[in-house]
Amino acid sequence: MPWWSWILIWVALVALSLLLYVFLGIRLFRQFMATLKDLGAAGKKMGHISPLEQAQTRPEAGRPLPGSAVFASPTVMRHDYEASKSSRREQRRLKRVQRKTDRGQPQALGDLDFT
Structure with a gap:
């Protein structure tokens, strides 16, 4: 085999590996964006319940406030x-x-x- 064939083989291998990394990067980016989209939808769905509203609501009659047992x-x-x-x-x-x-x-x- 001539010496330039080794150069062609290595260039092809490097190009294919870079193409694989680009493909995997695009796939990872799309999955990440889909996860963020789902997380945003879940946040909007659960956004109407805020922790402050839950803490300010009165407990049921006869039940102590959470954490009152400590004192x-x-x-x-x-x-x-x-x-x-x-x-x-x-x-x-x-x-x-x-x-x-x-x-x-x-x-x-x-x-x-x-x-």
Whole structure:
């Protein structure tokens, strides 16, 4: 092989590799732009909900503000915990009694309200 054929081969290899890099760069740029477009659409969709609006809305009645437990006294927090725990237990008991009544099953003595 003559010496100039090696030059042609290397020029072709370099040109093909540059063409591949250009193609990959264009493809990466298009994917990046599509991602930005999707991100912009998601931002517009979720843009109507701002963190300030969420913080300024009043919490539901009887529920403390988020983060208020840090500054509350331990006895108040213990009382709130026990009250909500007993409330959840009572709700579960009432559901269980109603479910057994609906099915015609006998009630457990612990579920009956003797008050």
